[in-house]
Amino acid sequence: MEHNPTGAELPLASFYIIIVMFCSKIDYFPQVGNKICLYNTFLALPIKTSGHRGSSDNGKSEERLVLDSAVNMCVLQTVRIMFKDLKLCREGRNVVRYKCVPLNTIKDVMHQRPNWIEVKDDGEWDFNWCDVGWLRENFDHAYMEEHVRINHFRNHYELTRKNLMVKNLKRFQKNLEKDMGRTEASKCDFFPSTFAMPSEYHLFVEEFNRNPGSTWIMKPVAKSQGKGIFLFRKLKDIIDWKKVSYSKLIMKIKVNLIVKTQINCVFAQDRSRSEEQKDAAHLDSYVVQRYIENPYLINGRKFDLRVYVLVTSYVPLKVWLYRDGFARFSSSRFSLSTIDDKYMHLTNVSVQKTAPDYDPEKGCKWQMQQLRRYLTAKYGREVVETLFGEMDNIIIRSLQSVQKVIINDKHCFELYGYDILLDHDLKPWLIEVNASPSHTPSSQEDYEMKYGLLEDTLNVVDMEGRLTGQEKRVGGFDLMWNDGPVYTEDLNLQTFGSLCFTANTHLGCVNDREKNLRQLLKPFPLQKKI
C-alpha cells in the first residue's frame, strides 16, 4: 500500500488553510486562537503517525485509518462550531468583540458574558475597557463606529487629577456665586482647601499662616492608592522635600524674573511665560490639602467611603449611582498626636495592605449597607437621609463643575470611584475621584460586589440593546441625574401638584440587582436559542 504519505493529511491541511484565511479576513482569528491550537495538534498527529508508519510498514494502516477518521470527526465538529460562531459574528451585533485590560474582575465579567468575545492585540473591537495609558496613546488616532463604546472620556483627568478637580470646582463655585448668589455657591463647600504645588505655593503659605497649628496633607496629583502621601504641620517639614523636587524650577523662575525685570521686552516675557508653564505642568505634580482633623470615627477608627458613579453622557449630563459601596477602615486608632503613622491616616486598602500586621482574613471594609444601618441605629433615619442627600449633592456638583470642560463623546462612559470622608458633624467631604477604581478584590464578598458593579455597568452601557432608554434603574444602578434631578415618583398628573419628591438614589440600600435585572432584561439572544 504505497502512496503519498501526506495524501491523507492534505484535506486536513487545506481545511486549516481555508479556515485560517477565512478567520483572518474577518478578524475572527484571535478569538478562536484556542481552537486553532486544537487544529495544530490534530494536524501534527497524522504527520507523526505517517512517519512512524513509513518505518514499520503494514499492520499500522488500520490503526491509522481509525485515527484519521477520529481526527476528521473532531475537525469536522470543530469546524461546524466555528462556522456557527462565524455566522453569528456576521449576523450583526449579536457578538460583542471586546478588548480589555488584564485585571481579574473586569476580565471575568466580560469573559462570562454570553456572546462577548475577546479580541487580542490589534484586532477590531466594539467595546474597550482600557486603562488611561492606552487612552492617551490611541484615542486620538482611533476611528470609532457608531456603536463602539470605551470606558473613559478623552480628558477624564479634569475630574480625576486632584489639582484639576479642585481648579474646576473653584471655578464652578465662583461662577455660581456670580450667577446665583452666595447661598447657591456655598453648596459647593464640600472640598477641603487645596492648593496646587508649587504654582500656588504663596497662596498656600498665606492660608497656612491664617490657620496656625493646622495639619496639611501633601499628595501627588497623578498617583493613586496612597503613594507618595505625607502629612505635616510645620512649613519647615516641607522645605527639605521642596528643596529636592523644586530647586530646579525655582531656579528657573528666578532667572525668568530677572530676565523679565531686566529686559522689558514683549517677546521675552511671552517666551518665559510659556516656558514657565511647561515646567510647571511637568513639575506641578503635588497638591497640598487641609487635612480633616475631626474625622468621624467608629470606635476610634477612621474610615472613608467609596461610592461608585457611572456617567454615560456629559451633554446632557446623565449620572447613575450604584447602591453598593464600602467604608474602608484604617487599621490603627486615630489620633493626631502621631502624624508620622501613615497607616493610621490613610484608609486606602492599598496602603493598609502593606501595613506590617495586615491580616487579609481580618478585612477592613464594611459594605455601605452596613454603614448606613450603623448610622441609622445611632442617629435615626432623618439624619442619615440628610447625610446621603449631601453626598448626592457632592457627586452632582462635582460632575457639573467639569461638564463644560470634558469633551463629550457618545462613545465614552466612565465609572468613577468617589472617595468621601465624613467629619465629626457628619458632613461629607470630597477627597478625590478615581478614574480607574481598584477592581482587585480584597475578599470574596468584595469580589462579588465588584463583579455585580461591573456587570451592571455593562448592563447600563447596553451593548446588546436590551434597554428602552427610559429605565430609572438597571440592576444596582439608580439614575440620579438626567439633565436634571431624577425622582422616584413618576411625573404625571397625579403627582404634578405634589411638592414632595424623593430623590431616586439608594446608596447603601438593599441591592436586589438580580431581581431587577430579571424583570428588566430580555434573556440574552443566545440563551433563548438554547
Next chain:
Amino acid sequence: MEDGTDVSLSIAQIVQRLRGSHLHSQLERQAKDCLHRPEIKLESLKEDVRSFLRASGWEKRLQNAVYRELHVQLPQCHPTAPAEHLKEPLAYMRKAQASWEKRVLKSLNSMSTELGVPLARMRPAGEQKDLTNKWNEMGTDEPDLSRFRPVYAPKDFLEVLISLRNPNHDSSEDMTVKSHWGLIQVPLNIRDIPQLRQAYSELNLNNGQLGIDDHAHVHPDLFENNYVHIGKKVVVEQDSAAAQQYSRRGCPTGLRSDLWALILNSTNQPQDVMHYEQLKAGVIQHDLLVDYLIYKDVKLTASNDDYYFVFEDFLYQVLLCFSRDTAVLEHFKYNSATPPKSYVHGKVGNEEFAVLYPPNGVIPFHGFSMYVAPLCFLYNEPSKLYSVFREMYIRYFFRLHSISSSPSGIVALCLQFERLLQAHLPQLFYHLRQIEAQPLRIAFKWMVRAFSGYLSTDQLLLLWDRILGYDSLEVVAVLAAAVFAFRAENLMEVTSLASAEAVLADLSTLKVMPLIQIFLFATAI
C-alpha cells in the same frame, strides 16, 4: 387564697428590693422638695404628692423599675423551700451543673499553674499608667496569647448536655420511638407548634413585621411609615411595657437603641456612669487571668469578623469591666450556676479567706464576646453599652451556658429544636441521624450564641428584638429549626456531617423573619 399570698409575697419582695435602689432615694427627695410647692396641701398631702410625682414623670420611672423587677423576679417558690430550689428545682440538673463547674474550674486552675499566671495580681504603677493611656485602643496591644486557650468551647458543653439523664425517669417505657431520635434525653415540658402559634401570635401572617414588610419592594406607606410613627410615640411615652410589646414586631433601626434601653430599663443615669468608671478603675488596678481569656476570645471571634472587627476596643472596654462587676453576682440567685470560689494563697478550704473568682462569677468561654458585639452597633457610650449588655446578660444570655430546666435554658432550647425538627421534617431528621450528622451538633453553636456572629447584623438585631419582645429565648430554637427546614432539600442530599455542615456554614444571607414566620404559621402540621 394560695394565689393571694403568692402575689403579696412577690409584692413584698419587689418593694424590698426597690427600697435599696437609687430610684427610691430620688423619689424621696422629689417628694420632700415638692412640699414647698403651693399646690401641695397639707389636708390632701398623700394625693397631692402622688399626683405631683405622676405629673413630673416619676411614676412612669417607678413603673418601669417595677416592670424590670418583674422580669428578673425569682420564680414562685414555696417560702420554706431551700434557696437552691430557686436556682434550679431539679436535683439532677443542679448536680450536673455543679460537676460541670468543677471541670471548668479545674481547667482554669491548671492553666494558671501550667502557665505560671496568677489568677489575679496588682498591676505595677507603670503598667497602670500605660493601660490608662491606651484604654481606648486596647486592641492595638498584642499580648502573647499563644499559650492561652479558651477554657471551653460550646462543643464541650454540648457533650455534657447530651449525657444528661433524669434518674427518676425510666426512658425505656412509655415513650414513643421518636423521642429516642434526638441527642437530648431529658423530659422537659416544651411547647409544640400550636402552643407556639398561640404564644407568638404577633408574628402571624396577618401582621405587619419589620424584617418582612419593610423590604425594598413593599411600599413604606403600607406598613413601615405608620409603624415607625407608633415607635416614636412609644419612645416619647417612656413606657417599658409598651416598648416590649412593640418590639415583638421588630424595632426600626433608628429607634432600636432607645427602645431596647427602655425595655431593659437601662437609663444610663449619672450613677451608672460612675459605676462604670469604678469598674474601669478596677481593671486598671488589677490584672486577672480571665482578662487573657477575654483577649483571646475577642481576637479569635470578633476581630476576625467582617462586621464586628471595628468594635474590638469596645469589646475589651465592656468585657473587662464586666468581669469585675460584683453586681452581676445577684443573678446567681436565679441562675443554676454558682460562682466559683478561690482562696487566698495558703488558706485553701478556709471559708473566711474565700473570694469569688472572677469577681462577677462568670468564666468566659469561646464565643462569649459575641454576646456584646451586636450591641456595639447601637450604643456609642461605653457606659450605656455596658449597662445594656449587663442587663441582657442577667436576663437572657446566662441561660445559654448553664444547665437548667428553665424554658429559656439551653437544655430546653436544644430539646425544643430537636422536637420541632422531628415533628416538622421527620424524614430530614432521620436522614441526618443515619449519616451521623445529628442536627443538634450543627445547630448548637448557633443557639449558644443566640446566633450572634452567624447572621448578618441587621437580621440578628431583628431576632433579638423578638427575644426582648417575648422575654424568652425560645425563638432562637425556632429559628434554628427553620434554618434546617429552609435548606432541607440540600440537606437531604448530603452524606456526611462535614457536607451537612458545609450546607449550613454560611447563614449570612438568610432573612430570619420570613423563615420564622413560614416555619410557625405556614407549614402544615
